[in-house]
Amino acid sequence: MTTPNLSGGAGLHPAAADAGLLAGGIRSAGLKVTAPRLAVLRALTDRPHATADALFGAVRADLPGTSLQAVYGVLASFTTAGLVRKIEPAGSPALFERRVGDNHHHIVCTGCGVVHDVDCAVGHAPCLTPADALGFDVRAAEVIYWGLCAQCQAETALP
């Protein structure tokens, strides 16, 4: 075998099986399966809220020669295809996550910048309806909570 196995056939070891799953996801989104795309998706699996730059760093570790622009391109196509979600918290470069399709929100630490997922406040779509939509056809509600994470609280409480 002289070419890498990108085709998602029966896996022979864990990484191959993983590649198969990733490849299937990419293919069923209507996109061609390529090595940079697999690498980005794999990197994003380990880093649930990553910047393009962080992913670039991770990708080039297992696929040297990949360009930053390729990572941007991959992320753009994934985002358009609904395979990943892009979030842009104030003051931060864009973050990407694989968790899509549900309406979850985010909590960002103002101290260290760490981001976690949080489920919608009230059980059912609560924040999805503004008091007065002003004639808008509302399609999405994005909620970002800001606060101090447990660790940053502990650190600021020191003598």
Added chain:
Amino acid sequence: MTTPNLSGGAGLHPAAADAGLLAGGIRSAGLKVTAPRLAVLRALTDRPHATADALFGAVRADLPGTSLQAVYGVLASFTTAGLVRKIEPAGSPALFERRVGDNHHHIVCTGCGVVHDVDCAVGHAPCLTPADALGFDVRAAEVIYWGLCAQCQAETALP
């Protein structure tokens, strides 16, 4: 009188009275009253959700020679002082608004980018409490609704 009236004394005509009010606000925020600051605050009064660049355009109309960096500086000091609020919707440069101190949210048109204020969804602080704060000390909840404004709806519905 050879120097402009920045001191906020009894106004002689509407613009002066306005300057007095603006100056008072700036002064009580603990900031020095300067011509660029008055100009930015006045421009922001007419443009409830403006970018630094838009404000720069407006400011230089009545105070030529003001630099863009001065506008950034003014906005940074106002934001720190709590005199204005900075919002950063995804894909847009930062917007500034004078409405502060209440917990209102925003609705952004995905077509034309227009931004309006909206009050909190449910009567009482609804979105302020995530289902699970994950140990965070939550200080703020920011909600952005995305949708099509009435005008953009009408335009997309054309034959």
Added chain:
DNA sequence: GGAATTGTTTTGAGTTACTCAAAACAAAAT
């Protein structure tokens, strides 16, 4: 009212996080 003090603005440079386009290349369809 004038000098000292402190904070602000100008001027000029630099950075981050992207975006765009053309040519080389690789995956999928035939």
Added chain:
DNA sequence: ATTTTGTTTTGAGTAACTCAAAACAATTCC
């Protein structure tokens, strides 16, 4: 195997800020 189509590389360019030093102006103090 070849063609087609979509992707990645390479290289350039941009928007929106941020930083620092020197000039300047608003308060404070006498």
